[in-house]
Amino acid sequence: MTTQTETQKTDAPRGAINLPDGAPRILVAAGAIGTIASTFMSWTWTSEFPGDLTVYGYPAGLQVVALVAGAITLLFGLRLWDVRGLRWLNPAGAASPLLLAALAAFSVCWFAAIAIAVDLGGLANLDPGAYVAAVASALPVVGALALPHPGHSVKDYLTAPDQPAPTRDLAPWVQRLVITAGIALALIAFTYGIGINDDDSETFVGFALLVLFATWALVHAGQLARFSTLCARHKGFAAGMAFLAAAIFPFTQSDDHNANLGVNILIFATVALGLNIVVGLTGLLDLGYVAFLGVGAYAAALVSGSEFSRFSGVQFPFWAAALTGMAASLIFGVLIGAPTLRLRGDYLAIVTLGFGEIFRIAVNNMDGSSGPDITNGPDGIPSIPDLEIFGFNMGVSHEIAGFTLGRFANYFFLMLLITALVVLVFTRAADSRIGRSWIAIREDETAATAMGINGFRVKLIAFALGATLAGLAGTVSAHVTYSVVPSPYQFAGAAPPNSAFLLAAVVLGGMGTVSGPLLGASFLYLIPEKLTFLKEYELLAFGIALVLLMRFRPEGIIANRRQQLEFHETGQLDIPEQQSLPDSTTGASKATKAGA
Template sequence: MTTDTTPQTQTQTAKTAPAPAALLYAIIGGSLLTIVSAFLAWTWTADFPGDLTFYGSPADLQYITLAGAALTLVHALSALGVKGFGWLTPAGSRKAIWFLALGNAAATWFTVIAITVVLGGVINLEPGAYVALVGSLVPALAAYKLPDDSRKVTPAKSTLPNWAEILIITGVFALGLFVITFGIDTDDKEPQLFVAYLITVGLAALALNKSGLLARFSVLTANNRQVTLLGTAAAAIAFPFIQQSGDTYTLIAVNILIFATVALGLNIVVGLAGLLDLGYVAFLGVGAYAAALVSGSTASAFGIHLPFWAAVIVGAIVSLVFGVVIGAPTLRLRGDYLAIVTLGFGEIFRIAMGNLDGTSGPDVTNGPNGIPNIPHLEIFGWNFGESHTVAGIELGAYANYYFLMLLVMALVVLVFARAGNSRIGRAWVAIREDETAAEAMGINGFKVKLIAFALGATLAGLAGTVQAHVNTTVVPENYVFAGPVPPNSAFLLAAVILGGMGTIRGPILGAALLFLIPAKLAFLQDYQLLAFGIALILLMRFRPEGLIANKRAQLEFHDDTADQAPKDLATAKAGA
């Protein structure tokens, strides 16, 4: 049977298939229509959170739609070859436009559906909502039909002058700070706003990665490491100064930093050494309880008040001792057996803290009531429990702990980076990949694993000392294996896996997402674990190496050489 390839058939096919230019014009037109819709009213009543009733003055939800449409528009102009936009898509435009258009359509349709559900029917929609629905749907459908134009981009040295590179890095960090602050500052009474924000930002980040723009930016940051570090520090320090709602969201940022710091410590144990620890949150509790007992709490059984630096040392040393005591007899186990033993240790710690109440055991921890009334820190006369005015801006009490946790985070990052690149770090990686082969090469597996376990416990205890003063109370229920409120062992492990094992930025990103999302979507608390499980399944299916993967994991999970081997072998046999 032969295929008809006559010129008449080819001409008909060419006429019926849409040209890429036509698809791009459809994307541009739909994006412009969506931008216009943001300046129209989407509903007639202010009962819907956010007040989408104004003409010419977009609300926050409409600004999200506006931003998504604008990004889709400029990427479509890049694909069309308009001068000045080509740098946006060095790795191809099709996937980038598709993810941007999909994110914009999903966020817009979610908002409109939420309006009809909350207000009780489509009768509450104004013309702007219908314009937004059509305008966002057209680019998504057209982008899906775009031909694949992906191409491999080899990172090359930037040809821009040094001042231009620094200006770009500064602008990107300023934009990133604005985007992060916008997400954290979303009102808890407007969960629809945070969901739309999450959809748009998530798919936009994926689109920028697919377009190759992030790879180009990484070249600029690699050429200007000192500027990048200074920019990161400046953006982090500036966060409390741009808060408009006082300490409400600064406290969320403090808890994210605590969670991320503990996740980095766990990353040493799991990501570098490959030890599955399911009771790691207990070391956070050890540091918190140790600091609470020596920090002058009225409920402390010791009745002593050490300065903060001494309390930090006590918490870190006690956690180190517990890490060695628990690790010495258990680290001779491997795999599932080690995981079960560490899980048991975590539960033993929680139960023991609840029983040391003077009735079931010695009166040390006040039992289930915990240790309350932990006084705020005071360093060089600076009381962390009071507001202070800096550069004419009043900073709340939690801003003090925010800056303190930035220092702790910097210390933990430095320890992780130095340890990972050291001789012991390479030994951890060797143990993780194949313990038997590593021991055959002369590595003392037990000693190396014990060092990782002890170091991870010390870093968790360090974060625990700050957490005790931030919360001003310590109770056993804060240190469980799994629960609705992080940090707990399950969420810590998930943060490492979600972000990317063995990296620095990965666990920080994973911890931020896993803390911020439940805090902002409290109305879904009953379905939190269900959504959490679905997210992990999708992650393992589509990106098993994590959101920010190291090169070793990326090659391991996405190596195409195995797919080529059978074909080459068959070709070789056929040729022979």
């Protein structure tokens, strides 16, 4: 009869490590505890490294990130010991979530050690805490690789199940409590990430590694799938909690610069959501969409009362300026879409790309010498006054419940309301008859036309609606930035918003979804702001990220179910066989026991 150890070795994938029974559990627990303990030690002798990692007993900078990574690894590791109350964390008992959690701590600790050595000039700058962190964080990785796993190569560890393991139903109030806790955790993570100083790129890289591997582990454990199911079951409650969490964000910031990042992320995300109607729902490739943002911004700037405006004596209230920007973008959307939407595929993409460049060149030449005096040419329209809504001046700090909200925090709340409005329009339109027509056009325009759908009219409505939403965001953008200039409105540039980044936000986040473009826009705007050393190589890193995304997850981070099925071969999304973790008493897996 085959022994348990022999069976475990036979089932282990290539690249796995064979250890005696019980050793993986000890390695994981010891390594996780050692990683946590190392964060209370000094990692370097000098405070020149960002974060001041010289203090004993007080984690800071990358040590805080490593502490969280070690705690997550310990939680997944305690599942090996069958600790009561932690079975929900990894119900299927798969080995891959533990490995990914261990890789989070390993990558953070080793990145920190390498960064200290490179920035300060040698390994001599590492204190004992850094060595302890490097060794301790490697032990859980070894322990996780030694666990039995149903596969034949290490690549099998990276394949997540399509469906989560079944769990017992929760009471409705518990489900709402889980949704609240998940959204609160997301708010804490976002607040910490955006609060990292712009010159502290090392800490942000470590934070990004933690978020990447921890999220990956939760995906493999089925937690994100279950959370999505709960949010879909309580859609109104989840949307309300998400809106509340966003409204709380300005009160967590003492620096108005972070509120500035927040309002610009909302502007970028709102425009990306409008583009999602054109690209995600209708399937039209628009490479000049940022021009509609520019049309709305210039239209609002011309009636803002700026002394440099061609109509300097005209100052519309906000609601009128917003309607002006939306109407201008709507008109341009119809004028451009009417003659071009009879084209398909690459031809439509080329025409929209040309429109975007024509808009930028046109406003650049409307300076009174090369063309009519409307936009002041390259100088744009500066000195745009702040908005005043119902006597509330957006440019003045205000005291609310003991918190001081600066100028950008005021605009953040305004943009949050506009984002909520755009989300409502998107969801209502997608669920309507016209939304189903958009999806039919995206799937097969010929078949949709044969079934009686007026393809041209449906596409023109999508084009016009997307342009209108972009014009609304452009109205706020003009007042937030104090000025409007032609340079940002191009296909690809040094920083968003531009058409390439907007399209990438939709594709990265997930086409056809609501939360996908919001998440993609947040990533693409926040990462360049924090990783300042990538300024010269930003487009290179951006291109590599898109290639990797298209290779491993073409449906985006938050996948639309229909498109997820389209992007994968038949059977690829079937639920794979799950391998249980070792039993708490014998160390052998349940599957191994059954085989014996």
